Amino acid sequence: MKKVCLLLPNGFEAVEASVFTDVFGWNRAEGNGETELITVGTRNELKCTWNLTVIPEKVISEVTVEQFDALALPGGFEEAGYYEDAYCWDVLEWIREFDRQGKIIASICVGALPLGKSGILQGRNATTYHLNNRKRQLQLASMGANVISDQPIVIDEHIMTSFNPSTAFDVAFTLLEQLTSVQNANEVRRLMGFLS
Secondary structure (H helix, E strand, O other): OEEEEEEEOOOEOHHHHHHHHHHHHHHHHHOOOOEEEEEEEOOOOEEOOOOOEEOOOEEHHHOOHHHOOEEEEOOEOHHHOHHHHHOOHHHHHHHHHHHHOOOEEEEOHHHHHHHHHHOOOOOOEEOOOOOOOOHHHHHHHHOOOEEOOOOOEEEEOOEEEEOOHHHHHHHHHHHHHHHOOHHHHHHHHHHOOOOO
């Protein structure tokens, strides 16, 4: 059984997290059933960017990187306090440890910024939110990443980044492919109506 840690900082965007819960939930029920997703919060209760309240299954202090095969990280809004949690030392160290162990890391939109802040994108290809004068991409570049500004999803070794919320389902399905197989991920895509 492959286990995915869906890491949820306060202020995360619900839609960017929900694609992981849905794709991996569908895989458990209708796909090969060989994955489990666990929501891990930075707090016992989280408020999303648009005020939805979420209670994660675990908090980061209750789990270890060794329990998981992959890390999924949604983005969020500064105004909702996303970076206050996403840039905390324990979150950054958690990200570094996933990288040290060569485990898959998948982020959506500005979820790449905590990866950059942790130092794991130094010299690696990556992307992040690309609109609004490329402010976030320039920020990611200042953290040492080689920003690929015209690709919606960038994969460099075991790290996947994307450039806006519209990429969310593609990131989740790609992560499912990496943990199971293309055939299994395509079957889940078909069952969810993404393929005919």
